[in-house]
Amino acid sequence: MACALPPNPAPRTQYPETISHLTLEEKIAQMVMVRIRGDYYSSEHWYRKKLQKYLSVDGIGGVISFGGSIHGSYYNIQQFQKWAKYPLLVAADYERGLGQWMGGGTLFPSNMAMAATGDSSLAYDQGRITAVEARALGVHITFSPVMDINNNPDNPIINFRAYSDNAETVSKFGTEFIRGVQDNGLVACAKHFPGHGNTSTDSHSSLPSIAGSKTELMNLELKPFKAAINADVEMMMAGHIALPGLDGSGIPASHSHAISTELLRNELGFDGIIVTDGMEMGGLTKSAWAGESAVRAIEAGADILLLPMDVEQTLKSVLSAVKSGRINEKRINQSVQRIWKMKSKMGLLNGAAQIPFSELETIIGKTENTAKAKEIAQKSITIVKDENHQLPLIPEKIDSLAHLILSLDEGAGGYLKSLSRDLNKTHGSVAEMLINNPLSKLGRKDILNQLKGVDQILVSLVVRIRMDKGIASIDSTHSLLLSELRQLDIPIVTVSYGSPYLPDYDLLETYVCAYGYGSVSVQAVSEAIWGRVKVDGKLPVSLTPQLDRGFGIPKKKRFNDWGEVQQVEFLNAWSVIDSAIENRIFPGAQVAVVHKGKLIASRGFGRHTYDNSSPPVKQESIYDIASLTKVLSATPITMKLIAQKKLSLEHTVQQFYPQFTGNGKEDITIRHLLTHSSGLPGYYQFFLDDQISTKEDVLDYILNVKLHSEPGSHYEYSDLGFILLTSIIEKVANRSIDRLAHSYFFGPLGMHHTRYNPPLEWKRKVAPTEIDSIYRNRLIHGEVHDENTHLMGGVSGHAGVFSTAKEIARYAQMLVDGGIWEGRRILKKSQIQEFTKVQHIPQDSDLALGWDTPSQSGKSIAGDYFTPGSFGHLGFTGTSLWIDPNKEIIIVLLTNRVHPSRKGDEGSKEMYG
Missing domain, CATH: 3.40.710.10 (DD-peptidase/beta-lactamase superfamily)
Structure with a gap:
């Protein structure tokens, strides 16, 4: 599967709008979503064979796409739809857009970066672009946005995936994203109900437990989810999280009837589809085997079982539970009717064909989409500290620059490759050190010795938030190194990529947050530290009482377009030009004078020609040079x-x-x-x-x-x-x-x-x-x-x-x-x-x-x-450029002295x- 040039898809068969034709086994299969990738699978590949059985024999109802390429994903989705007994709902985890999983799609910054912009309309734009690109690919559902409140800085899995530690901020940005997604034909899925923020446990490995009474949870954790329901979100993901305040048994929300049905459906009035978080996650597997876990999820109120550990056993166990009377078939019908209704809405039942690949190429990753992602990233960069006003860095004033990358992730250097290239290109020569292991005292001493004598240090902290890592901040030995670096008396700028949370902010004289290590955020850091763009991001979370939510140090763009000219009057020089015009040496002239980087004069003299009706020479007049x-x-x-x-x-x-x-x-x-x-x-x-x-x-x-x-x-x-x-x-x-x-x-x-x-x-x-x-x-x-x-x-x-x-x-x-x-x-x-x-x-x-x-x-x-060392040139039409680098003086004179004739x-x- 996955060829270089996917064929144009053919229209598919039409299906009834009701589920009466489905057997019990087929209805149960409709409630399961399995994993696919946009990769090539040979005809003998074990997963290809297994997947073909799931779709064509068992009648599985949906798939979730991870990774691969645009070409491969498009082709495979079409192929899998052809294999499927019934049309498939195709989902993907596009929290940061298609570019999160495949090159060529638009990659957005993290949710926390989005909130740092302060502009929720940008979340709508992200949703809109994500929807348009996803639908072009053949995807119907995005498992986003994350509506969790990151009110625990030690959270190792939500962290910068959340918009904020504030319920109102999460609600505002999350609902705008939902509207952007659903206004453009994609289904949004709010997650991880009823809230995964206030924990230091990763549900991929263990079951987190979130404290708080029902009243407390309703007033905090549940607020964004209520906002999502009010925004007509069509799908909700139940998390593998225990909330004793909502269900005293301590079982996961995804297994809890009290949480998924009584609270979400009955009390909050959600009538869309409930999907479980991945059934293969440790938050579930430690409490029940695959078959039993699936039955409990359906009993709780789930409509779709996402990524069951064992698909065959899941289907058998649910079938057995229905036949034994443990689960009423009406309960199955309710879920399948919701699924079928969504398939109808997506055009899957009426034979609608997927767009041809040639059209997809004009939609996914187009310039205006990537420009919007770049805008969001640039607006998100937050300067949290800058005690000695180091930013922006001025490359021409730095003789030696060292770049120190600290991380426990082996891929850290790869994430920052574009930054490293830009540092070298801009500065000329940068000594880079990558440390991705804990440091001994001797190791720290060696690094300090290597850094002695440099003029400027840039420290990049990469804290990658991903499943089964359990990391929410930098390594303790790296924190010790930051403390020891201060003793070198060398200016240091520290940038965090990913988690903004650090053990001690007093160690840092200058601190910048990017809230992610995706390429779009890394490139935005390059723009910010050199002063190429205005920096105006604000903390969406509280780091300390002093570095509170909403705080950020604004910085103007270091460079301007010389729009404001000092207009120093060089009266003697101007009189020479006026005299030349009067003596008909040239009809007009344009002058620009720069001193020490400032445009101190920019003006025009005379007219374009000797005709009194001719346009006057202005700063905007153009000359043949x-x-x-x-x-x-x-x-x-x-x-x-x-x-x-x-x-x-x-x-x-x-x-x-x-x-x-x-x-x-x-x-x-x-x-x-x-x-x-x-x-x-x-x-x-x-x-x-x-x-x-x-x-x-x-x-x-x-x-x-x-x-x-x-x-x-x-x-x-x-x-x-x-x-x-x-x-x-x-x-x-x-x-x-x-x-x-x-x-x-x-x-x-x-x-x-x-x-x-x-x-x-x-x-x-x-x-x-x-x-x-x-x-x-x-x-x-x-x-x-x-x-x-x-x-x-x-x-x-x-x-x-x-x-x-x-x-x-x-x-x-x-x-x-x-x-x-x-x-x-x-x-x-x-x-x-x-x-x-x-x-x-x-x-x-x-x-x-x-x-x-x-x-x-x-x-x-x-x-x-x-002075000696100056250089310049002249042009026959009456143009001149001279530069004195010692005095930092530039003089440009443009005329059309050959008008009307060179004679x-x-x-x-x-x-x-």
């Missing part, structure tokens, strides 16, 4: 490819184009192209050559052109060199340079008004350039000014990008910050340093790799005030590039 393209596109993309080991500065062009030979061409390297020392001619009017009409023609010309000088011997600013570099980039990356620029830089940096070939709707914001009289014979407006780039479709590494001064300043700030933007590493700091230092190729050249630097002799195009400025080609 000409050769600034070289340093915003081709150069940084080269850096990326070098970091990916796809390219090297010492690679020769001939490696990519073997025909590039003769006249010393075989010695030209990527380094030569970036330093304009390749010997290639600087410029050629391809657009006026009748023999050249395509990008391929341009490349062919460059590969065959004669060099002007020996490689490395002379500087000649060369567009041809960057056109050749563009071709190499696209060959190596197997993607066009415009797509690379967007995915590597413009997208991650939020440069939403920076791109090649601006769309038509941008035109009113774009400042026009030249009135072309030799090539296009029209005003160049909204299309690239550079004629050669236009010939090549508007995309090249030497020209073609349009942008704003403010967005170019974003890019420049990333370089000043060592390659980091909003807590994400975009480029390596070491690469930035290498690419922006003078290469001395040839010896008297001031060029870096792709960048220019202030001239050390004579007049400099950078002016007189930029009178023939000598500026060398200056502007």
